[in-house]
Amino acid sequence: MKSRILAAALATAALGALITPAAFAHAEITQSNIADHASMATAPAAFTAAFEESAAVSGVMLMSDAGAHVDLAYKAPKSMSKTFSLPLPKLAAGTYTLSFRVVAKDGHAMSNAIHFTITG
Secondary structure (H helix, E strand, O other): OHHHHHHHHHHHHHHHHHHHHHHOOOOOEEEEOOOOOEEEOOOOOEEEEEEEEEEEEEEEEEEEOOOOEEOOOOOOOOOOEEEEEEEOOOOOOEEEEEEEEEEEOOOOEEEEEEEEEEOO
16 A cells, blocks of 8 residues: 555656646746846947747836936837847946846746946
8 A cells, every 4th residue: 555655656756847847937048148247348239138948028127226217119029039139228337237027938927137337
């Protein structure tokens, strides 16, 4: 009897290990042209990022260290993609935080923030 219970528990654990990665898939950033906490003389013309799976990007916001919103010319695409590009305005010297949400195909949403400094 105990061996049947143990076998059932092991089978359930093994099945859970097979199912879990798909159920909790994340569209994490695999590459970007601005690393978190980067310091650069001038801002690039755009922030670009690649994700490990197709995703939708929303809630994009750029703020200065003084808490001021920086206007962005961003329009969310209608389809998911493995890449993301956000045109950046000319940025004065200072520290900035770019925040956004990434939603994977399975509906899992992740908040992201990239902090960077323009030394100007």
